[in-house]
Amino acid sequence: MFKVLVMDGISDMGIQLLYDAPDVEVDKKNGLSEDELIAIIAEYDALLVRSATKVTERIMAAAPKLKVVGRAGVGVDNINLEAATNRGIVVINAPDGNTIATCELTFAMMMSIARSIPQAYKKTVGGEWDRKTFVGVELRSKVLGILGMGRIGGEVAKRAKAFGMEVMGYDPFLTEERAEQMGVKLSSVNDICAKADFITVHTPLTNETRHMISRPQFEIMKKGVRIINCARGGIIDERALVEAIDTGIVAGAAFDVFEQEPPQADHPFLNNPKIIVTPHLGASTVEAQENVAIDVSEEVLHILRNEPFKNAVNMPPVPANVLNALQPYFNLGEKLGAFLGQSIEGAVSEIVVSFSGDLADVDTTPLTRYIVKGILANQLEGVNIVNAMHLAKSRNVNVVTQKSASSKTFTNLVSLTLKTKNEQRLVAGTLLAGYGERIVQIDQYPVDIAPSGNLLLISHNDKPGIIGKVGTLLGNNDVNIATMQVGRKVVGGQAIMVLTTDKPASKEVLQQLEQLPELTQVRELSL
């Protein structure tokens, strides 16, 4: 049974999937401090949060069972990604579910500051009928500058066009062609600052975007510009904004997010009549909260059940076509890795992974993660596909990938060579139509073995009677042989024997086997 802890008031409707899962037990909690969370987190396999809970390294260190942190939303700046990656914890988000909600709030904010709706409301309900103070501006024909043209920025641009606005966009990943398709003028930050009547930011908060709008940018802005931040506190320098309002450059600002949330009672935005604020409500619609909770619950279930998933933030994304092509090979890759990892002794210095046939045409990086995981799992605890490459690198294991378009004998072949200081071994496998996963080569010997269960990998000198001796020894010790394969290159030379057995052989049985003079090496593997 997997235990999932759901924090921050994530929508119950959205996590119904988790409540309904027979293998999952859900606990809901709110407003726990870091220490309170540390006190209970050890028993959980998954943690679901919005933006309120800060998932720190201390929390992860106290969570030996934690496999996944799910963020019901986009921004993961409340989760220590590096610590998660190092510990093999998958961090997933729900990138699509709250796009429209946040875009619509941005528009609501833009119209509110164009027409001073919150200020006018306040006066009117206070008994004043003031029609002179609140003369606003139209959006039509105004220039909107958008910094960050991703999902939300793109939707804001679409709606701005419908309002008759001219849209300028800046995003390091926005191409001229895409901008043209969207009817957006691809511009620099300075261009936007100099020409826009409204500026809205839709980037993540990164070292690059922190204070990307600060005093130098305000200084070149058009007088009367209006500023909106429904992305992250800190993208716009709060102090510089207040100065720019005081000097008359900025006519109004709307902020849903703050450098520190919640802001202190004396925060300068809270009593400034030209600034309107909301308490991080961008994603707070019934629809968005349901969407993100459903998305994140689906992914959490995939991860807990060891099924392929798509929205990991601390792993490169895998496009659907690549995932479809590779998915059938994940298990084979991991098994081949486990086979080699267990059949070699000593520290691994190099892993050479070769893909031939159809696999040579796809980005095989995700499959390499499964292979490396399989290899390292024999030596390291807690290795998974998130931290496998990181662990290999941190242990100076060189992972080399090779590809060749044709495979002599199989449509697809995955071949691994593992090197230690003293040894080098190879295993190759394929997916055979009608037969499934097969190991087809061990070192220089062709074989045909299903990679599962208990295996005995024996190197020996090819002499009459060896097979009988091994069979008798195992039989005498009540170890039933299910299958046997022998591989040799020349009669009387070095050979290998691979046996699958119904139960593992005990240490004593392995020692007895090692004492047979014809056997040069005996390894027991569990796949």
Ligand SMILES: NC(=O)C1=CN([C@@H]2O[C@H](COP(=O)(O)OP(=O)(O)OC[C@H]3O[C@@H](n4cnc5c(N)ncnc54)[C@H](O)[C@@H]3O)[C@@H](O)[C@H]2O)C=CC1
């Ligand atoms: N107020 C709220 O409740 C919500 C806030 N957000 C915030 O909005 C942000 C944007 O969300 P999405 O559009 O879904 O993300 P996205 O990933 O689709 O778009 C972000 C865009 O920012 C661009 N970008 C990155 N660095 C940049 C830079 N230095 N200059 C200009 N552009 C840069 C990226 O290329 C990308 O196109 C999120 O990172 C999150 O922080 C998201 C949802 C709700």
Ligand SMILES: O=C(O)CCC(=O)C(=O)O
């Ligand atoms: O969960 C929330 O309400 C915040 C949403 C947000 O900021 C995000 O998705 O990045």
